[in-house]
Amino acid sequence: MLRVVGTVRASLIQINVDPQEPVAERRARAAALVQEQAGSDLVVLPELWHVGAFAFESFAAAAEPLDGPTARAMSDAARDAGVWLHAGSIVEKALDGALCNTSLVFSPSGELARTYRKIHRFGFDKGEAVLMTAGTEPVTAPLPDTTLGLATCYDLRFPELFRALVDAGAQTFVIPAGWPAKRRAHWTLLARARAVENQSYVLACGTAGTHAGVEQAGHSVVFDPWGETLAEAGPGEEVLTVDLDPARVAKVREEFPALKDRVLGR
Numbered sequence: 252m253l254r255v256v257g258t259v260r261a262s263l264i265q266i267n268v269d270p271q272e273p274v275a276e277r278r279a280r281a282a283a284l285v286q287e288q289a290g291s292d293l294v295v296l297p298e299l300w301h302v303g304a305f306a307f308e309s310f311a312a313a314a315e316p317l318d319g320p321t322a323r324a325m326s327d328a329a330r331d332a333g334v335w336l337h338a339g340s341i342v343e344k345a346l347d348g349a350l351c352n353t354s355l356v357f358s359p360s361g362e363l364a365r366t367y368r369k370i371h372r373f374g375f376d377k378g379e380a381v382l383m384t385a386g387t388e389p390v391t392a393p394l395p396d397t398t399l400g401l402a403t404c405y406d407l408r409f410p411e412l413f414r415a416l417v418d419a420g421a422q423t424f425v426i427p428a429g430w431p432a433k434r435r436a437h438w439t440l441l442a443r444a445r446a447v448e449n450q451s452y453v454l455a456c457g458t459a460g461t462h463a464g465v466e467q468a469g470h471s472v473v474f475d476p477w478g479e480t481l482a483e484a485g486p487g488e489e490v491l492t493v494d495l496d497p498a499r500v501a502k503v504r505e506e507f508p509a510l511k512d513r514v515l516g517r
């Protein structure tokens with residue numbers, strides 16, 4: 252794929268989460284898939300791909316610290332491929348024993364550059380909402396050519412988080428997810444809305460397959476700051492690769508300056 256100078260090449264790995272595949276094997280497979288994306292600038296994995304976002308009964312056993320086996324494998328993969336890696340999220344076992352749905356961003360040298368603990372937990376009075384502790388801080392990650400705003404799955408339904416990220420300088424939202432197939436229409440609609448209303452790129456990376464009886468939506472998608480679809484996956488395991496033009500964010504914001512007309516919440 253020929254590349255225009257100055258673009259950011261991003262690859263989204265929509266990995267299949269199959270409960271029959273042992274976590275260690277999926278981890279090794281994810282690392283190999285990341286390494287295959289050498290030449291990209293940014294690689295993205297989905298939410299809780301190691302265990303499955305709906306495999307609640309496995310969360311405690313799969314929990315690991317920030318230097319645990321998944322983080323180490325992802326650090327090595329980022330370094331070996333020489334890419335920025337948003338490694339999706341893991342079940343983090345925090346120092347006080349609490350479990351958090353924590354996203355990890357590694358630099359091309361394998362350093363853990365950012366962590367983001369999912370702020371809006373899904374499940375109402377069940378599942379993640381009772382098993383996990385919520386994060387409290389919006390997180391951005393400045394890359395050389397674009398600033399990432401981090402959000403995870405259910406966060407997509409809360410536009411105020413994305414506004415906070417834009418106010419903190421975000422130009423490209425990265426949204427790992429384990430979104431269910433039965434609400435796929437919401438996934439695409441909300442991801443596109445976040446792109447249009449915030450005049451930002453959206454990289455929304457989900458999982459494929461069925462685990463804990465929940466069929467996954469797949470359909471990872473990339474929208475540009477005007478809401479145009481740059482790439483969209485099908486339902487199965489797939490890697491999407493797109494070239495982002497960082498200058499396009501400033502151009503759209505300048506030519507159609509709606510963000511400057513905000514009245515509330517500034």
Ligand SMILES: O=C(O)CCC(=O)C(=O)O
Pocket residue numbers: 304372373403404405406408429430431434437
């Ligand atoms: O909001 C939704 O419909 C899905 C959210 C979800 O599955 C999650 O956050 O894990």
